[in-house]
Amino acid sequence: MNRFNGKVALITGGGGAIGRASALRFVEEGARVVIADVDFERANAVAAEIGADAFAVQADVTKPDDCAAMTDAANARFGKLDVVFANAGVGGEKTEFVDMPMEEWDRVIGVNLRGMVLTCKAAAPALIHAGGGSIVLMGSSTGGWDTILGAGPYMTSKEAINALARNLALELARHRIRVNALCPGIIQTPLSFRQAADDPAAWEQFFARLAQRIPLRRVGQPEDVAASVAFLASDDARHITGATLLIDGGQTLQSWSNAPDTAYPSS
Numbered sequence: 092m093n094r095f096n097g098k099v100a101l102i103t104g105g106g107g108a109i110g111r112a113s114a115l116r117f118v119e120e121g122a123r124v125v126i127a128d129v130d131f132e133r134a135n136a137v138a139a140e141i142g143a144d145a146f147a148v149q150a151d152v153t154k155p156d157d158c159a160a161m162t163d164a165a166n167a168r169f170g171k172l173d174v175v176f177a178n179a180g181v182g183g184e185k186t187e188f189v190d191m192p193m194e195e196w197d198r199v200i201g202v203n204l205r206g207m208v209l210t211c212k213a214a215a216p217a218l219i220h221a222g223g224g225s226i227v228l229m230g231s232s233t234g235g236w237d238t239i240l241g242a243g244p245y246m247t248s249k250e251a252i253n254a255l256a257r258n259l260a261l262e263l264a265r266h267r268i269r270v271n272a273l274c275p276g277i278i279q280t281p282l283s284f285r286q287a288a289d290d291p292a293a294w295e296q297f298f299a300r301l302a303q304r305i306p307l308r309r310v311g312q313p314e315d316v317a318a319s320v321a322f323l324a325s326d327d328a329r330h331i332t333g334a335t336l337l338i339d340g341g342q343t344l345q346s347w348s349n350a351p352d353t354a355y356p357s358s
């Protein structure tokens with residue numbers, strides 16, 4: 092497929108696992124990509140892996156000037172911007188609500204939610220200038236369908252992204268810009284299991300155990316998410332805006348009554 096021939100895509104958090112897989116997918120389908128990340132080394136490694144169709148830019152999405160600079164860089168290097176994948180995010184420290192330092196709340200909301208707003212504010216004029224485009228916001232299945240004990244800021248930020256996608260979709264429709272949220276369940280990346288990122292055996296064991304709790308009996312891979320990002324960003328989704336796409340192997344179908352270890356009768 093060459094759904095992105097002649098298109099330019101900006102990916103925030105592009106040096107991370109899902110960012111990298113999405114960048115590779117966009118380029119495979121004909122795009123040129125701007126890999127933005129607060130961690131320049133990670134962004135640059137992805138850009139180097141891709142070659143001439145990519146370049147890296149250091150950008151912290153909590154800083155308006157950095158967000159302006161990354162969209163300016165897309166214009167300067169590739170002449171325009173068509174697609175924005177607002178993907179940068181942090182997991183946050185596990186903290187019980189009553190003990191939670193407000194600095195942690197502000198930090199996680201600052202990157203995951205405010206950072207997305209700043210990204211869109213900076214990028215929207217470029218998309219308008221290009222005559223339209225597509226924005227994909229990275230949410231999470233944990234926002235809206237589920238929650239995790241001790242992760243209030245993360246849960247709240249991800250749920251709010253679904254609302255942001257709907258509002259931006261309406262605001263930007265007249266400029267022919269589509270905005271959708273993508274909500275993955277657990278994906279096999281270091282963000283899901285930081286403790287074992289450097290321990291291959293523990294890493295495999297952890298995700299194998301999780302797979303048993305997912306109805307499709309597999310853990311999502313960054314490439315699974317990349318395929319959905321590409322779909323939402325492409326003309327195949329030209330009549331889809333303000334939507335939230337859940338991609339979780341059925342993880343969130345397991346309500347209390349359907350949990351694998353439930354004693355609740357199934358019929």
Ligand SMILES: NC(=O)c1ccc[n+]([C@@H]2O[C@H](COP(=O)([O-])OP(=O)(O)OC[C@H]3O[C@@H](n4cnc5c(N)ncnc54)[C@H](O)[C@@H]3O)[C@@H](O)[C@H]2O)c1
Nearest residue numbers: 104106107108109129151152178179180231277278280282
């Ligand atoms: N891994 C999962 O299970 C999962 C599930 C649902 C949603 N997500 C979301 O997917 C996105 C990517 O996650 P991932 O698993 O690839 O994690 P990752 O840690 O591999 O990638 C996140 C990237 O964001 C970058 N980043 C962090 N703060 C930033 C900032 N202020 N400005 C710019 N870049 C910043 C990091 O440097 C990193 O490269 C996140 O928004 C995450 O919440 C992940």
